[in-house]
Amino acid sequence: MKLPVYCPSCENPLKVSQLKCDACNTQVNGNYELPLYLKLSREEQDFIMEFFLASGSIKEISKQAGISYPTMRNKMDDMIEKIKKMTSNG
Amino acid sequence: MAKNWKTVFNPFERYPEKNLAIAGIVSLLLSVLLFWWAGQTNDGVYHVSPKAGLSLAGALSEAIVCTLLVCGLLAALGKAINPRTRIIDVLNATLIHRIPLTIGILILQLPFIKSVMDQILLAVKNNRLETLSGSALWISTVVGLLMTAFLVYAIVLLVNGFRTAVHARKAIHYLGFAAALIVAEIIYRLLLYPQLLKL
Numbered sequence: 001m002k003l004p005v006y007c008p009s010c011e012n013p014l015k016v017s018q019l020k021c022d023a024c025n026t027q028v029n030g031n032y033e034l035p036l037y038l039k040l041s042r043e044e045q046d047f048i049m050e051f052f053l054a055s056g057s058i059k060e061i062s063k064q065a066g067i068s069y070p071t072m073r074n075k076m077d078d079m080i081e082k083i084k085k086m087t088s089n090g
Numbered sequence: 091m092a093k094n095w096k097t098v099f100n101p102f103e104r105y106p107e108k109n110l111a112i113a114g115i116v117s118l119l120l121s122v123l124l125f126w127w128a129g130q131t132n133d134g135v136y137h138v139s140p141k142a143g144l145s146l147a148g149a150l151s152e153a154i155v156c157t158l159l160v161c162g163l164l165a166a167l168g169k170a171i172n173p174r175t176r177i178i179d180v181l182n183a184t185l186i187h188r189i190p191l192t193i194g195i196l197i198l199q200l201p202f203i204k205s206v207m208d209q210i211l212l213a214v215k216n217n218r219l220e221t222l223s224g225s226a227l228w229i230s231t232v233v234g235l236l237m238t239a240f241l242v243y244a245i246v247l248l249v250n251g252f253r254t255a256v257h258a259r260k261a262i263h264y265l266g267f268a269a270a271l272i273v274a275e276i277i278y279r280l281l282l283y284p285q286l287l288k289l
Contacts, residue, residue: 074257
């Protein structure tokens with residue numbers, strides 16, 4: 001199931017208010033920030049995972065995606081910029 | 091389908107640099123042979139004129155100098171915009187964008203088009219444009235439009251190749267791109283082509 005990260009009503013970032021242990025049913029309530037990785041879109045999360053699994057090789061990941069090296073590097077630059085903005089804002 | 095059209099206008103987004111470099115170098119060499127065979131000289135980066143007795147070495151030098159000049163200026167601009175720009179990506183864009191121009195020159199060598207062009211050149215030389223037949227005017231109009239389309243396609247390829255290589259996003263980047271092409275044309279016509287004529 002896809003984890004929603006933005007409010008479907010007002011589009012603001014969502015926070016975690018409850019966590020539950022499946023084994024003993026303990027519930028923790030609070031107001032927790034989502035980790036940065038989870039604030040990214042599913043596609044961006046998949047991209048980061050693929051990049052990690054390709055040992056951080058842009059060449060390898062671009063080959064897997066069937067796109068050229070500069071296109072993949074540009075995509076990565078856009079994401080780096082987005083993450084930097086997210087960290088500086090938040 | 092949309093992806094295929096995108097590839098036609100921006101092959102640099104999809105194909106690996108090695109494939110693009112091979113296609114670009116092969117097309118450059120074929121264009122050298124075509125210019126030599128057809129007796130066409132690159133007297134500008136984007137201008138071609140007939141030149142009788144053009145040597146193979148001359149045609150090769152012109153093609154290499156034109157390509158390296160445009161590539162050098164765009165790569166310098168690219169590095170200034172984005173230090174991670176690779177020269178191979180700019181070189182590929184420069185090489186590949188000349189393919190439509192080469193196809194244009196090849197089409198101009200078709201006997202019926204060549205004959206019409208000769209008629210027009212003769213009429214202009216003798217100041218007797220009224221002697222041109224309707225079919226000659228019609229063919230020259232179609233050829234003119236076709237050549238314009240090839241030139242536009244070549245520039246679109248170069249813009250897309252540059253954008254992909256440099257990750258250009260701002261209007262100032264494209265202004266720099268246009269300025270680099272104008273500077274390339276000026277340097278080639280005023281400084282380099284006169285030297286190439288001595289070869």
